[in-house]
Amino acid sequence: MGSYLRPTSLPEALEALGAGLDEGRPRVIVAGATDHFPARVGRVADEDVLDVSALADLRGIRAIDGGWWIPALATWADVIDGNLPPLLDGLRLAAGAVGGRQIQNRGTVVGNLVNASPAADGTPNLLVLDAVVTVASRRGERRIPVRRFVTGNRSTVRAADELVTGLFIPAATGGPTARSTFLKLGSRAYLVISIAMVAALLVVDDARRIVEARVAVGACSPVAQRLAALEGVLAGRAAEPGIGTAVLPDHLMGLTPIDDVRGSAAYRLDAAMTLVRRALEGLVA
């Protein structure tokens, strides 16, 4: 049995993380524990734990200057129940697609990101939202765009003494007209890991022109990816039904899906293309 700390202040938490690193026993961070325990079924768990769930300051999604703040302890249920703007529609849809209600009540948006599964339902949304990850340690604080935060399957730039304190979602770029959506493809209705998923965000001007488009695909590469080429093509186009025809196979060239029990690589690409088209059609409908 390892040691366990459940501090109530951020400085204490950061001190514990730093000390753990100093001692050569970096602490495992636990919030909702919905990824922590499943990874330890039938295994001996003797690591030192930092339980951040009592850091009251890290609760509560709120509007802040220039955007929204999703702190480390914000759960999927908080996103679902949060009365958030259309900008965050995609994230809300993802929240309802994570596990079942039990997981949504406990699992956190930040934990999902930090766990860095290629099939993390939150990540494509955070990519299209241009979320900025705030990371703190006793060395200070740094902000990292989400696209640079996750570096691979189960790997991020977070150092062992760092804690992600929250995510900043900038509202300004999108303006009040920004809307997002999310489509998840799985083999059953609930409790399902994505075969492929798409998040999309459009900013449309008064003349129904696309000012800005952002599209990301998850579960089709080690890290969810933005489709920059497609986004370039979409900008300036009319936001009207039929927009899906703008999506071409070349736009998905950067994806590197794998064959696994959920689907073949070829199927994933094919399905991702359909999902991208549908997401865009849904946003302009």
Add this chain to the structure above:
Amino acid sequence: MTAWVSFRVNGAQVDVETDPMRRLADVLRDDLGLTGTKIGCNAGDCGACTVRLDGRQVCACLVPVAQAAGTEVLTVEGLGSKGAGPGRASEVAPREFGDLGDLQRAFLDAGAAQCGICTPGMLMAADDLLSRSPNPSEPEILDGLGGVLCRCTGYRKILEAVSAVASRARGPETRGPETRGPGARGPEAEAAPGSAVGTRMAKVDGLERVTGSAIYGADQAPEAFLVVRAVRSPHARARFTLGDMAPLHERFPGLVRVLTAADIPGQNRYGIYATGKDQPALADREVRHRGEAVAALVGDAATIDAIADLDVPIAWEPLRAIPDMEAAAASAAPLLHDHALSNVLVSGRVVRGDVEAALARSAVTAEVTVETTFVEHAYIEPEAGSARRVGDRIELFVSTQTPYMDRDEVALILGIRPDQVRIIPSAVGGGFGGKLDLSVHPLIATAAWLLDRPVRAVWTRPESMAASSKRHPARIRAAAGADADGRLSGLRFHGDFDTGAYASWGPTVANRVPVHAMGPYAIPAVLATTRAIHTNNPPAGAFRGFGVPQAAIAHEALMDDLAAQLGIDALEFRHSNALRSGSITATGQVLRASVGLAACLDALRPHWAEMRAAADVWNAEGASAQRPTRRGVGIGAMWYGVGNTSLTNPSTMEIGIDHDGSVTLYSGAVDIGQGASTVLVQIAADALGVPAATINLVSGDTDRTADAGKSSASRQTFVSGNAARLAGADLRAQLLRLAEAGDQATIALGNGRATVTEAGGPAVTIDLAELAAVPGTDLTAAPVLLGRGFFDPTTTPLDADGQGDPYATYAFGAQVAEVEVDLELGTTRVLRVVAAHDLGRAINPTQVEGQIQGGIAQGLGFALMEAYLPGRTENLHDYLVPTVGDIPPIECLLIEDAEPAGPYGAKGVGEPALVPTAPAILGAIHHATGARITTVPATPDRVRSAIQARNR
């Protein structure tokens, strides 16, 4: 490091000193005795451990107990009107129906609890839902329950129960069930004697399921036991050497013993068949499948938890494994067992007529190749149990479908006589065939026997999935022909079944499939052959249908194809070829009665026509609206021999009256959630002529009941039902003889007296206290009168051509399924199923519907999503079973073509309901898309590529 954690549970304050990172579920169960919270996966995949934490539903297996500090936890034990604080669930849960909460009562009334293992989690999820939204919409209900898996019910009766409570919240006008008085089991409780059969009586074991007080394999208080854990092979085939265990003992002083093959006291070989005892309790130098046990650690729980498999000194030498049947057949393939030449365990064969000539003469012919995968039972209760030595006897408390076979197997392993073994079945949290094999038994029995200390074992989910038996993967080639009038002329079938590393129930599959391979049709020429083939995969054994569901995919695809070629409606084609009373089967058996397939198809016909037409209209609209989805409607038909194939199949039941006038049914038939106990009580009650609610039940204990055979092959209603009827009738005859009364007399029992009354005559009172006790199987009981019933269905052996009467009766059925397929994504959603089943007589329609709906849910999973891949899908998030959102409305049409040999005309329905579902769904996908899928599961990628192949 431990810490004190304080919180409230069901309104009572608790303070626990424990590891702060322990799972809340473990603390509730082990420290607080609240075993109503079940553990199915420890990974948040099944929801069985759902509790409310500060009002919100959470998986208690994913909550570090330290995070519960200062919270309010509500468990199933707190749901009743009295609520309950800590204390063992069996002691504090409501004992009276009147104490039940609304949801619990609704679950009981609706038949929403079958095995009951998911029931507490489902109740807590529903409780959370209704507290947030007292009048939820259907999507809200689905979202609210979506995190809890149920493997038995098909969810429909759960939705019915939750909706009933929600609608009651809307207004008082629908307050029907609440008017029942406390302690009542519903109107049936007051019903007249002799009228239980055919009623929707609530399950006799339902109260403890909706209160969480039923004791399953893992629910005994843990502190009394040492823990046994198997160390399992990570390799499919390997030689191994165990090293010196002394350093391990030194490092872990709490390690009491490491068991190896050399420690098995008796025969280190077990298996269902007397001739096929090929599976070691602990592997001896070589393993044949991933997950095979090579050693067992025995010690206190904390010690065993702290030992990693890698800490145990084992030197592995991986060998070339046989991954599939193709490799097993290769000439250079290693042999798994000396007795299985070419790795073929057993072959099956049924021949009638000249099939080649018949096919050659046919106006139309069709061919099909079918491929299926391993399917996991995925009962939500992993294998669990305990053992203790009592003098020169051993007692096992285990989750099992077959206590008597367990008794005999354990006796062989320990080298003792069967009467030295007592099997006490726990409540069984789902079986479906998987608990017909030994699981924890060999190692807990050996440890308890050698150490003379009580031991227990609870398999983890990955362990359960790696080590338990599976449904056989099949590779089937079949062809059929029909004449121009649409009469089937011949059918040829060959199926290879991957039976894995050990025989298990492989011979049963190889023998049952050829009998059923042509489907429920009269076909003059048939050649059906099968082989069960060994590979280095997990043993494939018994799973609801014993290979028949795989075969049905083939014969039903052929029927669809032939009908289409002839331009005949698919239902009418089946109807005109259906087996009927007087038909001769491919084994030469003349079917004399209770052949209700045509009646099933008649009942389905209006639904079929209406659904096909509606789908065509919807598709025409969809095509013009450029909708990417298409709908389709398919049909599947089946038959299923009830009971063992051409083997003796007996059951004995006893029913006794005590000196105080209480009646007890001693039933060796284990209720695994399917409702056997309820059905047997109903039958025995009517045969005896007393109200069913007055009958007590002793179930399964091999020291207290006679051998009723296994809960398998859909046989308990038919076989043990007959035994129960005969037992009740025997007891009735004894009473009437004592009273010198005629057949029509009524019997009333109570207050130490039996009162027998003939119409218009005086009541004769028998003072039971004055009667001497009579010996029965149950040595702890002293009935003064004991009725016995014995039944063994009449079958004959099959000859070399598979000719004979393998079963005494057959169940028939057909289902129609409507699906919506997304042509671009390949996803399939089942929108509706109508199921017609000829079960002879519905002893309890609620239980029958539950079996049908649950069978359909498993059939849907088999068709669309379930694929077990050793080492890759050993959990319930990679291995997918249907959730509440995947099961459509299911309409059950019960066809009662009475079986003269059945109890009150009943046959069986447990397995039949699963058989036609996948064929109906695959036919519906074909109707929707034009693509015929014959490799299951029909996952989105497979369906999409089949559609693309068609479009090319």
